[in-house]
Amino acid sequence: MIDWKDKREFWIAGARIADPEAERIRVGSVCVQKGRIAEIVWQKSVETDLPVLDAERFVLAPGFVDLHAHLREPGYEEKETIETGSAAAAAGGYTSVVCMANTNPAIDDPSVVEYISCRAQQVGRCRVYVAGALTKGRLGEIINEYYHLKRAGVVALSDDGAYVTNSQVMRSALEYANLHALPVISHCEDAFLASSSQMNEGYTSTRLGLKGSPAAAEEIAVSRDCMLAQLTGARLHVAHVSTAGAVELVRRAKKKGTRITAEATPHHLTLDDRLLDGYDANLKVNPPLRGVKDVEALRAGLLDGTIDCVATDHAPHSEIDKDVEFDEAPAGMIGLETAFAQLHTELVAKGVIDLLDLVKLMTIKPAATLGLPGGRIAREAPADLVLIDPAEEWTFEKRLIRSRSKNTPLVGARFTGRVQGVFLEGKWQSAV
Ligand code: DOR
Ligand code: ZN
Numbered sequence: 001m002i003d004w005k006d007k008r009e010f011w012i013a014g015a016r017i018a019d020p021e022a023e024r025i026r027v028g029s030v031c032v033q034k035g036r037i038a039e040i041v042w043q044k045s046v047e048t049d050l051p052v053l054d055a056e057r058f059v060l061a062p063g064f065v066d067l068h069a070h071l072r073e074p075g076y077e078e079k080e081t082i083e084t085g086s087a088a089a090a091a092g093g094y095t096s097v098v099c100m101a102n103t104n105p106a107i108d109d110p111s112v113v114e115y116i117s118c119r120a121q122q123v124g125r126c127r128v129y130v131a132g133a134l135t136k137g138r139l140g141e142i143i144n145e146y147y148h149l150k151r152a153g154v155v156a157l158s159d160d161g162a163y164v165t166n167s168q169v170m171r172s173a174l175e176y177a178n179l180h181a182l183p184v185i186s187h188c189e190d191a192f193l194a195s196s197s198q199m200n201e202g203y204t205s206t207r208l209g210l211k212g213s214p215a216a217a218e219e220i221a222v223s224r225d226c227m228l229a230q231l232t233g234a235r236l237h238v239a240h241v242s243t244a245g246a247v248e249l250v251r252r253a254k255k256k257g258t259r260i261t262a263e264a265t266p267h268h269l270t271l272d273d274r275l276l277d278g279y280d281a282n283l284k285v286n287p288p289l290r291g292v293k294d295v296e297a298l299r300a301g302l303l304d305g306t307i308d309c310v311a312t313d314h315a316p317h318s319e320i321d322k323d324v325e326f327d328e329a330p331a332g333m334i335g336l337e338t339a340f341a342q343l344h345t346e347l348v349a350k351g352v353i354d355l356l357d358l359v360k361l362m363t364i365k366p367a368a369t370l371g372l373p374g375g376r377i378a379r380e381a382p383a384d385l386v387l388i389d390p391a392e393e394w395t396f397e398k399r400l401i402r403s404r405s406k407n408t409p410l411v412g413a414r415f416t417g418r419v420q421g422v423f424l425e426g427k428w429q430s431a432v
């Protein structure tokens with residue numbers, strides 16, 4: 001193969017270009033120059049002296065944008081670092097991720113924001129945007145200094161991993177966030193109802209003898225936050241919606257004109273609580289995997305636009321943390337490297353949505369949700385692109401995992417559709 005990878009100027013020729021803005025997939029060729037898209041032509045081949053990547057087998061789309069990843073640095077580098085998390089992101093087709101604030105220290109101070117941004121730039125594998133914590137230490141008591149966090153570059157505010165129990169604190173947080181034009185991402189789980197729960201409350205939890213968290217834990221939290229968003233006029237984004245009732249609450253709030261958006265994870269869209277039968281701690285997540293009806297409602301929400309985008313909630317935990325009694329295991333699964341393949345296999349290949357819809361849900365829609373650049377394929381835009389082979393059948397193996405943690409129930413899964421790699425500002429990173 002020619003060394004087009006190391007060139008600053010080259011053509012990607014004959015790919016099926018998935019353009020989420022123009023809402024079409026069409027064969028064309030893209031010229032990359034100095035990290036930007038210099039030209040797009042709607043023809044299969046090009047006459048040029050520049051190196052040419054023959055991409056006829058592939059789909060070329062804007063690099064994916066993830067609004068919800070836990071990169072763990074600073075503080076939990078045994079689980080993930082900015083370097084390993086960015087590598088995992090790139091391997092999954094992502095060129096932009098938003099990292100969550102439950103680090104140690106929490107991202108509640110501009111110095112932590114600056115540290116993460118600098119480190120991500122040094123690593124240079126993926127753009128890393130930062131969500132600042134809503135409250136000091138993410139304790140839900142005292143709101144942070146949003147002015148300073150915004151100046152340091154945060155794109156949103158969130159205590160993700162924890163729900164802000166005190167409604168007065170949440171009201172103030174929304175009001176101040178609104179003053180600074182920052183969206184608030186809420187992890188909606190009533191802390192008391194969900195306390196010490198291990199999985200979804202239902203038939204399987206009863207049979208397994210595990211404490212369940214009822215759908216009401218999420219729905220009470222979503223209801224309150226919808227009301228507070230209405231009261232304050234602030235921008236609310238509901239993280240990882242998992243129940244049918246929560247989808248309906250978001251749908252109604254949108255109809256009322258509330259400034260609300262919502263995301264769903266690949267795992268909540270494809271897995272359900274019956275799988276917990278084998279007590280695999282890799283299936284333990286917050287909010288928990290729900291019932292089949294909830295999965296159906298989430299999919300309906302994706303189709304009618306109630307759910308705005310897909311976000312991974314990539315939550316690495318090391319083997320020592322996860323390989324313990326089920327009750328003791330922390331919640332979370334990694335997701336950056338499997339998100340596309342899992343959704344392509346379960347939703348696109350099975351005819352639930354089409355490929356262009358999936359590309360939208362992973363590119364312009366998340367970008368628009370938090371007002372981030374990216375997610376577009378257009379002249380002059382940065383050449384942040386993903387190359388996909390939608391026909392490749394492959395097995396997800398542990399040895400392929402780039403994340404520092406391997407906590408996923410998908411090892412051994414067969415997928416249809418595989419990310420081949422990304423261009424980040426035109427620089428190629430292979431995923432295969
Ligand atoms: O399962 C989860 N894990 N849900 C969250 O909200 C937090 C995350 C984590 O940080 O491990
Ligand atoms: Zn969360």
